[in-house]
Amino acid sequence: LETKLMDFTGLFKDSFGSNWFGDQLDDPDLWPDGIKQNASILSTNEKSLVKLLLQNQQHHLFDNWDPLGVNDIKKHEFFDQVDRLHKGYPVKGGLSGYISNARELLRSARQGDNPLDGWTPNVPEGVSLEPFTESYFEYEIAGLREIGSTGFILVAGGLGERLGYSGIKVELPSETTTNTCYLELYCKSILAIQSRFGSNIKIPLAIMLSDDTYSKTLDLLNRSDNFGLDADQITLLKQEKVASLVDNEAHIARVSNNPYEIESKPHGHGDVHALMFSTGTAAKWLQSGIRWCFFFQDTNGLAFHTLPAQLGVSIKLDLDVNSMAVPRLAKQAVGAITRLVHRDGRVITVNVEYNQLEPLLIANGFTKGDVNDSATGFSPFPGNINQLVFKLSSYVSNLNEKSGVMGEFVNPKYADSERKTFKKPTRLECMMQDYPKSLDRNSKVGFTSAPAWLCFSPCKNNSIDAAVAVTSGIPANSAFTAESDQYFAFAEILRRFGVTVASSRPINFLGITAVPGPQIVLKPSFTLFPSEISSRFPFPNKINISANSTLVVEGDVIIESLTLNGYLHLIASPGTKIVVRAGKWGGISNPGQVITSLPSNSKDEVLTMRGYKFTVKNKVSISTPEVATARMVESTDIAVKAEVVSELPTEKSTLIYVYNGRSLIPRDAYDTDDESSEVFTKISGNKKTCTTCFIGVC
Numbered sequence: 001l002e003t004k005l006m007d008f009t010g011l012f013k014d015s016f017g018s019n020w021f022g023d024q025l026d027d028p029d030l031w032p033d034g035i036k037q038n039a040s041i042l043s044t045n046e047k048s049l050v051k052l053l054l055q056n057q058q059h060h061l062f063d064n065w066d067p068l069g070v071n072d073i074k075k076h077e078f079f080d081q082v083d084r085l086h087k088g089y090p091v092k093g094g095l096s097g098y099i100s101n102a103r104e105l106l107r108s109a110r111q112g113d114n115p116l117d118g119w120t121p122n123v124p125e126g127v128s129l130e131p132f133t134e135s136y137f138e139y140e141i142a143g144l145r146e147i148g149s150t151g152f153i154l155v156a157g158g159l160g161e162r163l164g165y166s167g168i169k170v171e172l173p174s175e176t177t178t179n180t181c182y183l184e185l186y187c188k189s190i191l192a193i194q195s196r197f198g199s200n201i202k203i204p205l206a207i208m209l210s211d212d213t214y215s216k217t218l219d220l221l222n223r224s225d226n227f228g229l230d231a232d233q234i235t236l237l238k239q240e241k242v243a244s245l246v247d248n249e250a251h252i253a254r255v256s257n258n259p260y261e262i263e264s265k266p267h268g269h270g271d272v273h274a275l276m277f278s279t280g281t282a283a284k285w286l287q288s289g290i291r292w293c294f295f296f297q298d299t300n301g302l303a304f305h306t307l308p309a310q311l312g313v314s315i316k317l318d319l320d321v322n323s324m325a326v327p328r329l330a331k332q333a334v335g336a337i338t339r340l341v342h343r344d345g346r347v348i349t350v351n352v353e354y355n356q357l358e359p360l361l362i363a364n365g366f367t368k369g370d371v372n373d374s375a376t377g378f379s380p381f382p383g384n385i386n387q388l389v390f391k392l393s394s395y396v397s398n399l400n401e402k403s404g405v406m407g408e409f410v411n412p413k414y415a416d417s418e419r420k421t422f423k424k425p426t427r428l429e430c431m432m433q434d435y436p437k438s439l440d441r442n443s444k445v446g447f448t449s450a451p452a453w454l455c456f457s458p459c460k461n462n463s464i465d466a467a468v469a470v471t472s473g474i475p476a477n478s479a480f481t482a483e484s485d486q487y488f489a490f491a492e493i494l495r496r497f498g499v500t501v502a503s504s505r506p507i508n509f510l511g512i513t514a515v516p517g518p519q520i521v522l523k524p525s526f527t528l529f530p531s532e533i534s535s536r537f538p539f540p541n542k543i544n545i546s547a548n549s550t551l552v553v554e555g556d557v558i559i560e561s562l563t564l565n566g567y568l569h570l571i572a573s574p575g576t577k578i579v580v581r582a583g584k585w586g587g588i589s590n591p592g593q594v595i596t597s598l599p600s601n602s603k604d605e606v607l608t609m610r611g612y613k614f615t616v617k618n619k620v621s622i623s624t625p626e627v628a629t630a631r632m633v634e635s636t637d638i639a640v641k642a643e644v645v646s647e648l649p650t651e652k653s654t655l656i657y658v659y660n661g662r663s664l665i666p667r668d669a670y671d672t673d674d675e676s677s678e679v680f681t682k683i684s685g686n687k688k689t690c691t692t693c694f695i696g697v698c
Contacts, residue, residue, distance in 0.1 A: 007418065009380050010412060012162070020199065020471070025050075025051045025054050025055065026047075026051065027556045028047075029594045031050060031054065031061045031210060031382065032054075032059050032063075033062075034062035034064065034065035035050055035062040035065060037065075037067055037068055038065065038067075038068050038072075038075060040068065041068065041072055041075070041076075042079075045079075045083065046076070046079040046525055049079050049082045049083060049086070052082075052086065052096060053082065053095075055096070055664070056095070056096055056099045056100075057249070057251070058099075058251065058252050059656060060251060061252060061254065061259075063257055063259065063570075064239065064259045065260075071260065074260040075260060076258040077260060078261065081261065081262055081264075082262070083381055084094070084118065084240055085240070085241070085242065085243050085262065085264065087240075087429075088239075088240025088241070088242075089240070089242060089267075090158055090271055090274035090275075090278070090404070090405055091405050091408075092401070092405075095243070098243065098428065099250045099252075101408060101428060101654055102245055102410065102427075103248075103249065103250045103410060103427055105410040105428065106245070106248045106249075106407065106410055106412065107248070109410055109411075109412060109419075110248055110419045110420075111607060112510060114359075114360075114363075115356070115409065116340070116352070116356060116360050118342050118343045118344070119340040119341065119342050119343075119360070120340065120342075120343075120364050120678045121338050121339070121340060121352070121357070121360050121364055121381075122338070122339040122340070123339065123380040123381065124337050124338055124339040124349050124381070124382070124447060125339065125349075125446070126325070126337070126349075126382070126446050126447035126448060126449055127139070127313045127317070127446070127447075127449070128448075128449045128450075129306065129309055129448060129449065129450040131450065131451065131454055131493075131496065131530065132493075132496055132497075132530050136530075137530075137531055138310075138312070139309040139310075139312030139313050139316065140308045140309040140312055140530065140531050141308075141312070141531060142311075142312035142315050142316060142528060143307070143308030143309055143310065143311030143312035143313075143314075143315065144197055144308045144312075144529070145363075146291060146311055146315060146530065147192065147193055147197050147307065147308050147311055148193060148197040148198035148201065148203065149199070149289060149290055149291040149292060150193075150198055150203065150290065150291070150292040150293065150294055150307075150311065151203065151205075151206065151285045151290045151292070151293045151294070151392070152186070152190055152203065152204070152205045152206070152293070152294050152296070153205075153206045153207075153208070153272060153293055153294065153295045153296070153348050154170075154183075154186060154205065154206050154208070154296060154297075154298065155208050155209045155269045155272055155277070155295065155296070155297050155298065155386075155432065156168070156169065156170045156183075156208065156209060156213060156217065156271065156297075156298040157208060157209055157210035157212070157213055157239055157266055158210070158212075158213065158298060159212050159213060160172060160605075162461075162465075163459065163460075163462050163479065163609050164462050164463075164605060164608060164680040165605045165606070165609060165611045166605060167216065167605075168212075168213045168216045168217055168220070169182070169298045169299050169459075170182045170183040170186075170213075170217065170220070170298050170299070170345075171183065171216070171220055172297075172299065172365035172459060172479070172606065173606060174301040174459075174482070174483070174486060175301070175483045175486050175487065175519070175521060175612060176483060176606070176607070176610070176613070176614055177519045177521055177550060177552065177593070178521055178523075180521075180523075181220075181222060182298060182299055182301065182532075183217070183221075183227065184224065184233065185301060185524070186205075186296075186303075186304075187205070187226065187227035187228060187229050187239045188227060188228065188523070188524045188525065189304050189524040189528060190203050190205055190229065190233075191227075191228050191229060191524070191525075192524035192525055192528050193528065194526075198662065199217050199289075200306070201288060201289045201290065202230060202232070202233050203233065204233050204234075204235065204285055204288075204290065205229065205233055205234050205235070206234075206236075206237055206269070206276065206281055207234065207235070207236055207237065208237045208238075208239055208272045208275060208675065209236055209237065209238055209239065210238070210239050210241070210266055210267065211239075211240070211241060211446075214236065217236070218236065219348075221234065234551070235275070235279070235281050235662070237275040237279060237281070238275075239266065239267065239271045239272075239275065240267070241264035241265055241266055241267065242264060242265065242266075242267045242427050242428060243262050243263070243264055243427065244262075244263040244264060244265055244425035244426065244427050245422075245425055245426055245427060246422060246425050247420075247421070247422060248419075248420065253425040263425055264427075265425075265427045266542060267427070267428065267429060267430060268430045268431055268432075269297075269386075269407075269430075269431060269432045270429075270430030270431045270432045270434060270435075271406075271430065272295070272407035273404030273405075273406060273432060273435060273636050274403060274404035274405055274406075275404070276399065276404060277399040277400075277403050277404035277405070278404070280371075282392065282395060282396050282399055283396055283399075283400075285392060286392050286393060286396050290392055290461075291391070291392055291393070292311060292314070292388055292389060292391060292392055293389070293390045293392050293395065294307060294311075294387070294388070294390075295386070295387065295388040295389075295390070295432060296386070296387050297386050297387075297458065299458050299459040299460060299482065299503060300385070300387075300456060300457065300458045300459075300482075301457070301482060301485075301486045302454065302455050302457055302485065302486065302489055303387055303455065303456075304524075304528060304529075305454050305455050305489065305528075305530070306324065306448075306450045306454055306455040306531065307387075307389075307529075308448070308529050308531075309325050309448070310322060310387070310389050310448045311389055313446070313448045314389050314391065314446075316374075317444065317446055318444055319389075319391065319444045319445065319446045320390065320391045320394040320395070320439065320444050320445060321388065321389075321390055321391075321435065321436050321439070321443070321444075321445045321446075322388065322389040322390075322441045322445075322446050322448055323337055323349075323351070323387070323388055323433065323445075323446075323447040323448070324385055324387035324389075324447070324448055324449075324450070324455060324456075325337045325361060325382035325383055325384055325385065325387070325447050325448065325449045325450075326382060326383050326449065326450065326451065326452040326455065326456050327376070327378040327379075327382060327383070327451065327452065328378060328379050328381065328383030329372065329378060329379060329473070330369075330370045330372045330378075330379040330380050330625060331354070331358065331369075331370050331379075332354065332379070332383065332585045333474060334354055334383040334384065334475060335353050335354060335383065335384040335433070336349040336350065336351070336352050336354060336357050336379065336381035336382065336383060336384065337349065337350070337351060337352075337371075337381060337382050337383075337384050337447045338350065338351070338352040338357065338381055339684075340352070345441075345515065346441060347441075348436050348437060348439070348445060349436065349445045349446060349447060350433070350436045350437060350445070351384040351433040351434070352381075357370055357381065358370050358575075366388060370638035382447065382449045384433055385455070385456045386433055387434065387455070387456075388432070388433065388435070389593050390435075391502060394443065398438060398439060402438055405438075406430040406431065406432070406435065406437075406438065407430065407434055407435050407437055408428045408429065408430050409428070409429055409430070409533070410426055410427070410428050410429070411429070412426040413426070416617075417564040430672050436651070452475075453485065453489055453492060454489060454492075454493075455486060457475075457477070457481060457482050457485035457486070457489075458477050458482060459477065459478065459479050459482035459483075460477050461476060461477045461478050462478070462609060463478055463479075463480070463509075463510040463512065463609060463610075463611060464510075464541070466478035466480075466481070466510075466511075466512050467510060467511030467512055470511070470512060476512045476514075478512055478609070478610075479606075479609045479610045480509055480510070480512050480514055480516075480610045480611065480612070481512060481514050482513035483516070483610070484515055484516045485514075487516065487517065487519050487520055487521070488515060488520075490520040490522050491503070491518060491520050491545075493530055493533060494520070494533070494537065494543075494545075497533050497534065497537060497540050498540030498541055499537055499540040499543045499544075499545070500541075500543065500544045500545065501518065501545045502518065502519070502545065502546050502547035503515060503517075503518075503547055504516060504517035504518065504547040504548065505547075507595070509597065509611035509612045510610075510611035512611075516595055517547055517548060517549070517550075517595070518545055518546065518547055518548065518549040518550060519549075519550040519551070519552075519593070520545070520550075520551050521550075521551070521552045521553070522553050523552070523553060523554040523555075525554050525556075525557060526553045526554055526556075526557055527553075534559070536557065536558060536559060537559050538558065538560060539560050539693065541560060542560065542561035542562070542583050543559060543561065543562045543563075543583070544563045544564070544583075544587070545562070545564045546564065546565040546566075548565070548592060548594075549564045549565060549566060549567070549568075550566070550567040550568070550569075550592050550593050550619070551564060551567075551568055552568070552569040552570070553569075553570045554570065554572065555570075555571055555573060555574070555576070555624075556572045556576065556577040556578070556654070557570050557572050557577070557578045557579075557580065558577070558578070558579045558580065559580040560579060560580060560581050560583075561580070561581050561582060561583030561584075561586070562580055562582045562583055562587065562661075563582065563583050563584075563586070563588065563594075563661075564582075564587060564588050564593065564651060565585025565587065565588070565589045565590075566588055566589050566592040566618070566619065566620070567590060567591075567592035567593055567616065567618065567619030567620065568619070568620050568622070569619060569620070569621040569622070569623065570622050570623075570624075570649075570659070571621075571623035571624070572624050573623065573625065573626050575626075575654060575655060576624035576625075576654060576655045576656070576657065577624075577654050577655070577656045577657070578622065578624060578656075578657050578658075578659055578660070578664070579656065579657070579658050580658075580659050581658060581659070581660050581661075582659060582660055582661030583661075584660075584661070587661060588620055588661050590617075590618040590620060591617035591618045592616070592617060592618065592619060593614045593615060593616040593619070594614070594615050594617060595612050595613070595614055595615075596612060596613060596614055597611065597616060598610070598611055598612055598613050611657065620660050621660030621695070622664055624655070624657050624664070638650050658670045660674055
């Protein structure tokens with residue numbers, strides 16, 4: 001009967017352009033008993049929301065309501081939630097539009113309609129980056145010229161519950177040697193870009209948050225003084241949830257045993273585009289001089305490594321949209337970058353979900369479906385990692401035309417063969433990587449591919465799910481692998497530049513195997529991008545790092561020679577420089593830090609999700625004094641004292657110190673008699689100038 005009533009009211013909507021029954025619902029006597037008996041306490045807005053729900057056949061939401069005077073506060077809270085669901089839905093029509101769209105999509109899902117009907121898949125054309133070739137650096141250098149005019153958009157709406165963490169994911173440490181959380185890593189990276197590659201523009205950061213993460217993220221930023229960013233550089237975009245649905249008629253779900261709360265879930269990260277439009281953020285950035293924007297996700301510590309090269313590809317090819325991709329195994333459960341050609345002539349390069357790719361390929365003549373290429377060992381359809389570079393001018397134009405609304409999908413889990421009953425409530429979703437589908441035919445869309453070790457190792461799976469994934473040949477993407485892969489990326493970059501870096505043995509924790517050492521952490525204040533490595537390690541053949549070593553470097557440091565077998569932490573304070581010449585006298589050797597299994601009764605969530613902990617036995621910590629208060633320098637663990645003899649600043653007012661593996665010495669007090677002749681060039685008398693950093697005495 002209700003279905004026929006829906007069809008009947010729909011007929012009147014189609015015929016008269018409005019709901020004929022709408023005016024009748026102004027009379028509370030026609031309302032269901034549950035709400036009718038509470039009509040006297042409702043505000044004008046609450047009454048309009050009652051009418052909205054009834055017009056959309058949501059009468060059941062008032063079942064089991066208490067009589068007037070009982071739980072009245074909860075009744076008002078119910079309407080507050082309905083109002084948020086109505087106003088927060090980015091598509092036209094608010095809650096009515098959501099329900100209408102849901103019914104259409106649920107009807108298609110039940111019928112088994114193919115959302116890609118009319119599209120033919122083709123192998124995409126893009127730029128494959130091979131680190132660190134001449135071509136790679138051409139793209140990177142081109143990107144570095146523009147990276148100071150790039151805005152950053154972090155999608156961070158998730159809690160860490162799936163990982164066994166009670167906080168927000170961006171507060172998780174990206175690695176446990178320094179315990180730098182992901183949000184700090186991102187903010188400090190933006191600061192470093194602004195300092196080394198920026199102009200007069202403050203580089204902006206927009207963070208899309210959910211109701212679950214907003215207050216906790218704001219608190220983290222406040223406690224940490226925005227990790228060095230100015231408050232006006234950060235924009236918080238709050239995404240509202242959408243109502244869960246219990247059946248094919250799009251009836252809204254209620255929380256169990258609570259008639260006054262609607263079950264709601266995230267709408268998906270595709271809302272970021274609507275929020276960039278509705279808040280005016282994208283337009284404001286364009287007016288301020290920002291020319292590009294970079295979308296990235298919350299727990300990938302490698303995300304920035306390939307950004308300049310990806311940006312360089314966008315510049316050279318004049319792309320409106322450029323997706324970062326990694327090699328992908330055939331049938332791997334990762335979205336695939338695909339070139340789609342429609343029967344009407346449209347062509348787009350876009351992400352296709354892995355569960356749609358296989359049937360799409362088979363239906364269009366790829367008889368074997370998604371298979372690995374014999375030459376590369378990977379699928380010809382690379383994996384999407386949701387790191388996107390947009391040209392801001394064309395992005396703003398498209399937002400102005402389409403309000404940033406992405407196409408939606410629904411994925412109900414059916415409990416019966418007739419697809420009438422859901423196993424659990426579902427909801428509509430949208431994805432930010434579907435943005436190319438909203439573009440016109442003249443837009444230029446491409447992709448850039450690089451090895452995963454350089455740009456992608458997220459922390460998204462708990463240890464149990466990760467261990468299962470590994471048995472199926474799928475990357476673990478756990479806290480352990482995300483941390484180990486960060487150490488590996490820095491080590492491998494150094495190796496490819498000629499530094500000798502040994503590798504520790506693989507080790508297994510909680511069913512996941514990875515190589516956790518050496519632990520190399522190069523902070524953004526020291527270096528961010530591969531092209532910066534040469535100036536930081538000018539003589540790579542004079543550097544040797546053992547497998548059980550830990551190297552942490554912050555600030556303006558040049559490592560000319562180093563033999564390390566232990567833990568070394570170097571910090572050059574702002575306004576100072578450290579030049580390391582510690583390759584002689586046996587180098588630096590100490591017990592360092594060791595990795596051990598975590599006790600099963602540990603209550604530390606960060607360590608429990610990893611299954612291990614690092615214990616520092618001993619280390620050398622070297623830090624320069626602040627420029628204004630230069631004094632004796634002493635390490636925190638092994639005493640390294642330097643009597644300050646002279647602190648004459650260079651033309652850039654930078655105080656320069658030399659660390660020789662034993663002492664930190666001001667430049668003018670440093671004896672260079674035992675240094676190799678190839679490094680220094682005599683210029684007059686006993687004075688020598690380093691050909692690398694051009695200081696009086698290095």
